[in-house]
Amino acid sequence: MNDLKQAGQNQIVIFTLDESRYALYLTDVERVVRAVELTPLPKAPEIVSGVINWQGKIIPVVDIRSRFRLPAREMDPDDRFIIARSGRRQVALTADSVTGIYELTDQERVSAAQEIPFAEYVKGVAKIDGGLVLIYDLDRFLSLDEEQKLDAALSGAKA
Numbered sequence: 492m493n494d495l496k497q498a499g500q501n502q503i504v505i506f507t508l509d510e511s512r513y514a515l516y517l518t519d520v521e522r523v524v525r526a527v528e529l530t531p532l533p534k535a536p537e538i539v540s541g542v543i544n545w546q547g548k549i550i551p552v553v554d555i556r557s558r559f560r561l562p563a564r565e566m567d568p569d570d571r572f573i574i575a576r577s578g579r580r581q582v583a584l585t586a587d588s589v590t591g592i593y594e595l596t597d598q599e600r601v602s603a604a605q606e607i608p609f610a611e612y613v614k615g616v617a618k619i620d621g622g623l624v625l626i627y628d629l630d631r632f633l634s635l636d637e638e639q640k641l642d643a644a645l646s647g648a649k650a
Contacts, residue, residue, distance in 0.1 A: 501595050503617065503626055506573060506586035509561055514593070514617070514626045515584075519575045523589045526570035535644040536637040542645075543583055545574060551641055552583045553632055558612065577629040579638060593619065 529541030614628035
């Protein structure tokens, strides 16, 4: 767990989906913005809801509800996009709300392998206010096949 601290990953951005709390490391997050209308992206993988134009860049919006097997719902005017950077690309994740940035203490950190060894997208777990907050690994959200389909779809959109 000290390797995470040394990497500067002791702060997380907490967001909600259906009243459950999730998180990304602050080092992965660029900005949180109000959700806007999506433009469909033909031939994109199912996990991609569409694209947005953010500061002149076309950014794919990843449907994390689908990835986490949560029920689908219509976008709400109060939803937020978390603009984040995976190792390979910039993406936007839709969240019901973003509750803020939280500084983790060593006592709040739990090994993801120890707590939930089956969770393939989880980078860490924190015990905050008596509940668990799963900290997700953005680099594992899209499979290699999904990455390739998204690259192809984005190339077609720019042509």
